[in-house]
Amino acid sequence: MINEQNISLSMKQDFKIFDGHNDVLFRLYLKNKKNVHEDFLLGDNEGHLDLPRMNKAGFSGGFFAIYVPSQEEKIESADKPIRYDDMKNDSYELPLPNSVDASVALPIVLKKIQILKNIEIESNGHVKICENANDLQQSISKKQLSVIMHIEGAEAIGNNLENLDTLYNLGLRSIGPVWSRPTLFAHGVPFKFPSTPDIGEGLTNLGKDLIKECNRLKMIIDLSHLNERGFWDTAKISESPLIATHSNAHSICPHTRNLTDNQLRAIKETEGMVGINFAPAFLRTDGKMISDTNLDIILRHFDYLIEKLGEDRVGFGSDFDGALIPSKLSDVLGLIKITDIMKKHGYNDNLMQKLCHDNWTNTIKRIFS
Numbered sequence: 001m002i003n004e005q006n007i008s009l010s011m012k013q014d015f016k017i018f019d020g021h022n023d024v025l026f027r028l029y030l031k032n033k034k035n036v037h038e039d040f041l042l043g044d045n046e047g048h049l050d051l052p053r054m055n056k057a058g059f060s061g062g063f064f065a066i067y068v069p070s071q072e073e074k075i076e077s078a079d080k081p082i083r084y085d086d087m088k089n090d091s092y093e094l095p096l097p098n099s100v101d102a103s104v105a106l107p108i109v110l111k112k113i114q115i116l117k118n119i120e121i122e123s124n125g126h127v128k129i130c131e132n133a134n135d136l137q138q139s140i141s142k143k144q145l146s147v148i149m150h151i152e153g154a155e156a157i158g159n160n161l162e163n164l165d166t167l168y169n170l171g172l173r174s175i176g177p178v179w180s181r182p183t184l185f186a187h188g189v190p191f192k193f194p195s196t197p198d199i200g201e202g203l204t205n206l207g208k209d210l211i212k213e214c215n216r217l218k219m220i221i222d223l224s225h226l227n228e229r230g231f232w233d234t235a236k237i238s239e240s241p242l243i244a245t246h247s248n249a250h251s252i253c254p255h256t257r258n259l260t261d262n263q264l265r266a267i268k269e270t271e272g273m274v275g276i277n278f279a280p281a282f283l284r285t286d287g288k289m290i291s292d293t294n295l296d297i298i299l300r301h302f303d304y305l306i307e308k309l310g311e312d313r314v315g316f317g318s319d320f321d322g323a324l325i326p327s328k329l330s331d332v333l334g335l336i337k338i339t340d341i342m343k344k345h346g347y348n349d350n351l352m353q354k355l356c357h358d359n360w361t362n363t364i365k366r367i368f369s
Contacts, residue, residue, distance in 0.1 A: 013336050014343075015356040018146070019062030020275025020315060021224070021246035023322030024049040025112045026067050037118035041127075048320035048331040051126070054145065057335045060357065061130075061139070061146030063174055063222075063245055065322065066112045068105045068153055070097030070181060084324060087281050087289035093192040096181045105155035106163060113170050116149060129171045133365040140361065148364065150222065150245070153179035154210060161206070161213060168217055173368070175214055176222035176245070177207055177230070185210050186230040189256035193287030197256045197263075202229030203237075211237045220367055223247075224277075224317070227256075228263070235266050240367055242272035246317030248282045249304045252297075255287050264308040273363045274309060275317020276301050278325045291327040298338060299345050302355065311351055315360045 027047045028036045043052035049059075086092050120127045128139040129147045139146040149171045151157075157164050157175075180188035185207030187200040203211065211234055214221050221240060223231050224247045235242060244267065250258035259267070259274065267274060276298060281289040283297045305314045319325070320332055329337065342352060 013056070013058035013339065015058055015339050015352050016060040017058050017062075017316060017335050017339075018060060018357045018360040019320070020273070020317030020360060021063050021065055021150075021152075021277070021322070022049055022318060022320040023065050023067055023152075024320065025064055025115055026069075027321045028115055029108075029112050035118075037115055037122055040119055041123055048318075048325065051123075051145065053332050057332045058339075058356075059145075059332055059335065060143070061148075061361075062316075063148045063150040064116060065150045065152040065176075066109050066116075067179060067322070068100055068108045068155060071100060071104060084289045087191065087193075087287075089288075090286070091193060092287075093190055093195070096188070096190050099182050099184075100153070100155045102155055102158040102163070105153075106158070109151065109156040109167070110170075113149070113167075113172075116147065117171075120147070130364075131171055131173060133368040136361060136365055136368070146361075148174055148220070150174035150176070150220075152176045152222070152225070153181070153183060154185050155183050157185075157210065159184060159206075161210060164210075164213055164217075168219070172219070174220035174222060174245075175210070176225055177203070177210060178225050180225045183207075187227050188225045188230075189227045191281070192256045193281065194254040195256045196228065196254075197231075197250070197258070197260065198228040199256060200227050200229065202227070203233040208233065208237055215239045218368055220364065225257070228260070231263055231266075235270075241270045241363060242267045243363070243367075244273070244317075245275045246277040246319050247274060248277055248301050249308075252301055252304055253282055253285055253287055255282050257282050261308065264305070268309045268313060271313065271363075271366075273313050273315060273359060274305055275315050275360070276305065277323070278318045278320070278329065279323035280326060281324075283326075289324055291324055293326040293328075295326060295328055295338065295341055299341060302342070311354055312359055312362075315355055315357075 128144040130136040177186040178188035280293040
């Protein structure tokens with residue numbers, strides 16, 4: 001086991017990080033204040049992410065998720081509406097919230113898009129929303145924060161996909177058909193441990209149409225939160241690499257949110273990607289959402305996923321500002337700890353470059369091209 005006490009945050013980050021999932025837009029949205037983009041750009045030292053801390057941590061880009069909260073939930077923090085206390089039990093199954101109508105979802109999505117666009121506009125060239133492969137390459141070259149706009153749960157797209165082109169024109173380039181709760185497009189997994197992800201029905205006919213449209217537009221399809229039948233339906237239809245932006249290995253942690261070996265095999269065959277989620281419930285062998293979690297379990301998932309997928313198809317999928325993370329990480333600055341233990345674990349510089357950054361950016365550019 002790595003001696004985490006010997007790792008100091010005064011150390012310099014040696015690697016740029018491209019991350020598969022964060023929910024900072026949700027956290028900012030909940031502040032319900034004018035010019036909230038300034039909190040991100042100047043640094044509010046709240047939650048897990050803001051630009052000054054990200055710069056110190058080497059966080060150079062990633063998927064910025066747009067999540068619509070469930071109507072029946074009272075949201076008081078940026079954590080998703082998950083009952084963490086229940087997830088400390090030896091076994092659990094949390095009921096899923098009801099579906100959200102497009103008429104409710106779309107205004108919230110548009111507000112979060114505007115927050116993100118304000119961040120870009122007011123960043124003095126330090127933040128770039130990347131809409132194509134050239135944007136991404138140029139942003140990397142200019143050392144900007146490279147943003148992929150992502151929707152986690154496709155409710156806002158509408159009953160006939162009528163809002164897809166509008167959202168695409170606003171910069172949306174990645175879609176997760178569900179955030180666990182059911183949508184018109186698919187069925188997600190409940191937060192259940194221990195359990196297979198093979199729960200419920202797969203893609204609806206409209207969901208299959210959505211996958212085809214995403215292929216036409218060269219958009220990324222995120223399979224995290226989708227149940228196993230939906231995963232296999234997507235695999236049959238999609239011409240794009242299979243992507244799970246923030247999921248872990250089911251063989252290590254048998255949680256519904258994690259990927260089975262058969263799913264990993266399919267991802268490998270399509271030259272897809274998996275981003276490792278830092279939420280303890282999806283890392284730990286006991287499935288418990290406990291912040292007192294050793295960081296070496298992250299290495300175990302890295303090792304396993306590299307074994308199953310190859311070293312070109314694994315990266316980070318932190319879920320910063322969207323989930324509880326190990327207390328030893330604290331916030332985005334904890335990435336310095338993670339990369340340090342990865343090096344101590346024996347990952348060489350070439351592999352580190354791939355895992356930290358290049359695997360994600362190469363995969364994204366391939367889908368966009």
